[in-house]
Amino acid sequence: MRQVVLDTETTGLEVRQGHRLVEIACVELVERRLTGRHYQTYLNPDRVIDEGARLVTGIEDEFLLDKPRFPDVVDEFLGFVDGAELIIHNASFDIGFLDAELLRLGPARGRIGDRCSVLDTLAMARERYPGQRNSLDALCKRLGVDNSRRELHGGLIDAQLLADVYLAMTSGQVGFDLGFDVSAEQRDVIVVRPASLQVRPHVLHASADESQLHEQRLDDLDKSAGGQSLWRRLHD
Template sequence: MRQIVLDTETTGLEVRQGHRLVEIACVEMIERRPTGRHWQTYLNPERAMDEGASQVTGIRDDMLVDKPFFAEKVDEFLAFIDGAELIIHNASFDVGFLDAELARAGAHYGRIGDRCQVLDTLAMARERYPGQRNSLDALCKRLGVDNSARDLHGGLIDAQLLAEVYLAMTSGQVALDLAFEDASETGPVAVVLQPTTLTRRPRVLRANAEELAAHERRLDALDKSAGEGGSLWRREEKQEAAA
């Protein structure tokens, strides 16, 4: 199964007010293993950043002037995500902005939901941790994911952290080597379990007289607490003796 962990940054919070994407970042996983492949781009939004958005992301208007427009990157972006399951935190926000950009680029591009299934990790976290804070930072802290490098919100680092959070929430484990920056030359390592061949008969350890006596005393105590019929172990012994 191919999954893409996706995050975006925007000029502001309201797509209905004409706010636009300024960054898209995607991290690839196959069979729950990060592959080392990612796709990321900054975008010229053709409008000014809100001051609050600049403070949160560290992205300023002058940094985006020479960046490509979404229409110039749309085919490359869709080729990377096509057919994958998208993993997004607060998916309705990101998908809303992506769908708006696709509509601007041309009706033939359709919507994100036409190409990918979407899994919302915020909805998953709210179900698993009701009544608690479920921001990405809060989940990192709760699940032991190191987010010390996240001074500002950034698409790629947020996607990398979300991949770790998702793995922790869904399996109780985080991949030990996410290898986001450099893919392994040999690719993912397959672990093959070989059957064990016994070269000699296993040693059988038998209880000595003292251990057997202690065992009987323990069963006597269990019989007293179990009441009529005695303990489960004594009933089993009687049934085996009668068989």
């Protein structure tokens, strides 16, 4: 069975407000083993990134100016995921953005659901751990998956971590990044723009004051929503 663990980063939370993809990242599992094949690309969204999204991802508008647009990479991306079961944390969010990008290209390429089945690990976690936090970080801690490299949200690192979380949730077997430690001669790797996680320039970590302001802003959103805001629900 071929599965693809997928994560995206976006300019903001609401696809209906015209927010766009800025990163797509996937890692491949075959028969529940990481193969080392992965796909990753940054995207020029032709719009600015919301401040909240910038603080979460560390991606700056200037970094994306020379990156490809979705129509430039759509065939590569669809070729990688076609026919696979997609494993996504909070799948409706990512699928909504991917389908919106495909819709902009016209009906010929259809929707993601026309090509792939989808498994939502957030729904799975909520069923298995009711009443508990089920963010990716919370699941890593609960299941013993090392997420010490995850200082900011990034598509490829999050996809690798989610693969380990999925394996741990479904069988107790964690992949330990085996597919990413073998030599280039031993694996078939698909990587596009850029080739590694280290190429993201000018990543600015939020200061203590910025983090406090961010939390205050989320508290204000909670109050205005009369409960937990959409941002916190999506990252819980």
